[in-house]
Structures are given as C-alpha cells and as structure tokens.
Amino acid sequence: MPTRQHDAHRARSRGTAARQESLREHNLSLVLGHVLDADEPVSRADLAAATGLTRATVSSLVDLLVESRVLAEGEPVQTGSAGRPAVPLAPARGTLVGLGLEVNVDYLGVRAVDLTGDVLADVVVPGDHHASDPTAVLTVLAEHADRVVRDLEARKVDVVGASLALPGLVDPTADRLRLAPNLGWSGVDLSALRDLPPFDRLGLTVANEANLAAVAEWRARRRALPSFLYVSGEVGIGGALVHDNAVFGGVRGWSGELGHTTVEPDGPACACGARGCLEAYAGKDALMVAAGLDRLGPVEDLCARADDGDERALASFARGGWALGVALSSFVNLTDVAHVVLGGVYGPLAPYLHAHVTAELETRVLTAPRPDLVVEPSVAGTEAAMTGGAVEVLRGLAANPSSRVTA
Numbered sequence: 001m002p003t004r005q006h007d008a009h010r011a012r013s014r015g016t017a018a019r020q021e022s023l024r025e026h027n028l029s030l031v032l033g034h035v036l037d038a039d040e041p042v043s044r045a046d047l048a049a050a051t052g053l054t055r056a057t058v059s060s061l062v063d064l065l066v067e068s069r070v071l072a073e074g075e076p077v078q079t080g081s082a083g084r085p086a087v088p089l090a091p092a093r094g095t096l097v098g099l100g101l102e103v104n105v106d107y108l109g110v111r112a113v114d115l116t117g118d119v120l121a122d123v124v125v126p127g128d129h130h131a132s133d134p135t136a137v138l139t140v141l142a143e144h145a146d147r148v149v150r151d152l153e154a155r156k157v158d159v160v161g162a163s164l165a166l167p168g169l170v171d172p173t174a175d176r177l178r179l180a181p182n183l184g185w186s187g188v189d190l191s192a193l194r195d196l197p198p199f200d201r202l203g204l205t206v207a208n209e210a211n212l213a214a215v216a217e218w219r220a221r222r223r224a225l226p227s228f229l230y231v232s233g234e235v236g237i238g239g240a241l242v243h244d245n246a247v248f249g250g251v252r253g254w255s256g257e258l259g260h261t262t263v264e265p266d267g268p269a270c271a272c273g274a275r276g277c278l279e280a281y282a283g284k285d286a287l288m289v290a291a292g293l294d295r296l297g298p299v300e301d302l303c304a305r306a307d308d309g310d311e312r313a314l315a316s317f318a319r320g321g322w323a324l325g326v327a328l329s330s331f332v333n334l335t336d337v338a339h340v341v342l343g344g345v346y347g348p349l350a351p352y353l354h355a356h357v358t359a360e361l362e363t364r365v366l367t368a369p370r371p372d373l374v375v376e377p378s379v380a381g382t383e384a385a386m387t388g389g390a391v392e393v394l395r396g397l398a399a400n401p402s403s404r405v406t407a
Contacts, residue, residue, distance in 0.1 A: 027051075027053060027057065027061055028061055030053070031062065032070065032398050036394075043086035043087060044059055044087065064405050065401070069096060069158070070404060072089070073089060074089070091114075093114060093118060096394070096404065097113060099163070099202065100112075100163055100165070101162060101163070102164070102386045102389070104129070104209065107124055107127060108137070111390055112157075112159070112390065117219070121151065123147075130182065134188045138193050142193065159202055160394065161204075162204045162389075164193075164204060164207070165208070165385035165388070166206060167208075167236050167238060170207055170208050170253065172206055175189065181260075181270070210258075211253075213240065213384035214240035214247055215388035216391060217230050217343060220379050220387075221379060226244055228340065229328075229337045231324075234345060236259050237258050239256035239259075239331070240255075258327060259277060259283065261278045263278050263327060264276035278326075284299065287317070287349075292312050293305070299348060303352065317353055321360075322359075325356060325358070325361055325364070328357065328360070328375075332361065332365050339376075342377050344384070346378075350376070354375060
C-alpha cells in the first residue's frame with residue numbers, strides 16, 4: 001500500500017489516541033482501521049481495549065460510522081454469564097465501494113469493490129490497445145466507468161472514489177503518464193480525464209498497474225505476507241516490491257520495471273527501444289508468438305498445447321522461464337527478497353514456468369540453496385490491479401473517514 005495509507009495504518013497499530021486539533025478525525029480513523037483490519041467482527045469493548053479510547057468515546061464514534069453506512073452491527077452475542085451482550089461490528093456490506101480501473105494492452109476494465117472485499121460490479125472489455133490513441137481509449141474507459149457508477153448509485157451504493165492503473169511510468173505530481181512502451185504512449189496528459197464523468201464528481205488517482213496489483217495481493221493474503229516481490233505478467237512485465245506492508249516506489253515512484261531488465265544485451269528488440277529485455281522473452285505476446293499462437297489469444301491455448309506435448313509450446317515456456325529466472329535472480333541478489341508472487345497471466349502459467357524459474361534461481365542466487373525463497377502464483381485473482389485500485393480508494397476512506405461520516 002502507498003506511504004500515506006501505510007503511515008495511517010502504522011499510527012493506528014500503535015493503539016494510542018491523539019490529543020490534538022484532529023482528535024475526532026484521528027480517533028475515527030483509529031476505530032475504523034481496527035475494524036477493517038480485523039479478521040473477524042469486534043465489539044465496542046474490543047475496540048476500547050485495542051485503541052486506548054474510553055468505551056463512551058468508542059460508542060460515540062461507532063454510532064457515527066454505523067449511521068454513515070461504513071460499519072454494520074451484527075446480532076448481539078452473549079460472551080459471559082453476566083452483563084450486556086456484545087454487538088459485533090464489521091465493515092458494512094454493499095454500501096460503499098471503491099472503483100478500480102485499468103488500461104492494459106489487451107483490455108479495459110472497471111471493478112467496484114466494497115468494504116468487505118465483495119465485487120459489486122466488474123466490466124472487462126477485450127481489445128488491442130497497442131499503438132492506440134490515448135484520448136480515445138481513456139474516453140471509452142470513462143464511458144464504461146460512468147455506466148457502472150450510475151448503476152451502483154441506482155442501487156443506493158455510494159462510490160467513494162476511483163483509481164486508474166496504467167502499465168507504465170506514472171508521474172502523479174505532474175498528472176502525466178511518462179511512458180507506457182507496450183501501449184505506445186508517452187507524455188500523456190491525464191488531467192483532461194478528470195473532467196469527464198464520472199471522475200468530475202468522484203475524483204481520480206492514477207498509479208502503476210503492478211503497484212496496485214501488489215496492493216490487491218497484500219490485501220488478499222490478509223496482511224500475512226508483509227514483504228514480497230509481486231511480478232505482474234501481461235503483455236508487459238511489471239514488478240512491485242512490498243516491504244514491511246508498503247510498496248517501495250523509489251524516488252519518483254517508478255521502481256519495479258522488471259520487464260525492462262536486460263537478459264541478453266544483444267537479444268530481440270523490445271517495445272521500449274532496447275534489446276534483450278525480459279518482456280521480449282517472457283511477456284504474454286512473446287510466449288504466445290514463440291509457440292506459434294495468436295498473440296491476442298487466451299493463455300489457456302498455450303497451456304493446452306503444452307499439455308498435449310507440443311514442442312513449440314514447451315520450448316516457449318522453457319525460454320520464457322529461463323529469462324524470468326535470470327531476471328529474478330538479479331532482483332533477489334540485489335534486494336534479498338524471500339517471497340516471489342507470480343501474478344497476472346503468470347498465475348495460470350506458473351505450473352509451466354516454475355521449474356525453469358527455480359532452476360535459474362538455484363544456480364544464480366548467491367545464497368542458494370535458500371529454503372526460505374518461495375516462488376508461487378498469486379491469490380489475488382485476475383486483473384488484480386483493478387482490485388488494488390479499489391482497495392486503495394477504500395484505504396483512503398480509512399485514513400479520512402470524516403469525508404463520509406455524518407456529523
């Protein structure tokens with residue numbers, strides 16, 4: 001998760017109430033954060049014990065959050081032989097959603113996720129956006145998003161905000177997409193997108209696709225994996241290093257461009273203009289074409305060919321897995337990361353790539369063999385960046401609950 005939300009989460013985890021001008025906002029965030037992060041419903045007494053706030057203060061804050069449809073009360077539960085039954089509190093289901101959007105080379109998507117993690121709307125539109133017109137593509141995406149938002153609002157669901165995932169170097173301070181080689185986009189001004197419905201009402205944040213997918217992975221694992229490398233395999237290959245429950249973005253937020261790691265300096269040409277990049281060997285297009293398949297086809301076709309013993313499909317996996325293992329070995333040697341998650345199309349392809357990847361890790365990682373070095377498929381599901389974008393919007397609500405709480 002990005003730094004702002006991470007800092008709020010760490011402040012809550014210290015369990016102390018603020019004594020400052022922002023007392024109410026801090027304490028609302030403190031209470032809400034504990035409920036959102038809990039693995040099971042909690043009571044007002046649990047919250048008072050966890051936060052250090054008085055029971056009266058907790059009850060007042062909880063009442064506000066329940067009235068505002070942020071939290072929901074369950075049926076009272078008798079926890080002892082005497083005293084009032086405890087009323088369990090949990091995130092409200094189906095009342096507030098974050099909207100996650102994505103532009104990728106072969107699809108557009110819009111996904112609405114509520115506070116419980118349920119998906120209330122999901123639109124994925126296949127298409128070939130390589131060398132496309134950014135204005136046209138983003139306008140179509142906004143139209144899909146507007147239809148989703150209007151449908152949700154008709155169902156009395158409140159859309160908190162929206163976050164857009166893009167497969168490239170995003171500069172949020174300048175409101176620009178600096179470069180997305182596989183889309184063929186560079187220097188795209190994103191400010192005009194904010195003037196289109198529904199973003200003119202909701203607001204919009206923009207982030208790198210792999211970073212948001214890593215947030216979805218972190219959330220899907222219920223924060224049980226605080227540090228890992230997320231590898232986003234699509235037409236391009238992105239990476240996001242999560243350390244101590246936060247995505248490491250680098251100086252400008254551009255870290256993790258794993259797909260443009262050089263595997264062979266004189267290797268095949270890459271869309272970025274260089275040669276021998278990982279994407280040229282292990283990106284979805286590269287794997288499909290090497291197997292003699294349509295690059296726009298589903299990866300399931302590639303798996304089926306391999307299952308049938310097709311030599312070209314098996315050779316494609318061997319070559320792609322070798323290149324991925326070489327790149328990951330360098331990353332492990334540089335960062336000492338111990339857990340690698342293969343996401344995007346690498347999820348279903350992991351059984352076919354795993355042996356080739358681990359063979360390189362065992363050869364090239366200086367500390368190998370490493371029993372703690374784990375390579376496994378993602379659990380965040382498909383198009384995880386959209387889920388991560390929605391999660392980030394809702395984490396923003398946790399950091400600033402007064403924006404939705406009725407006074």
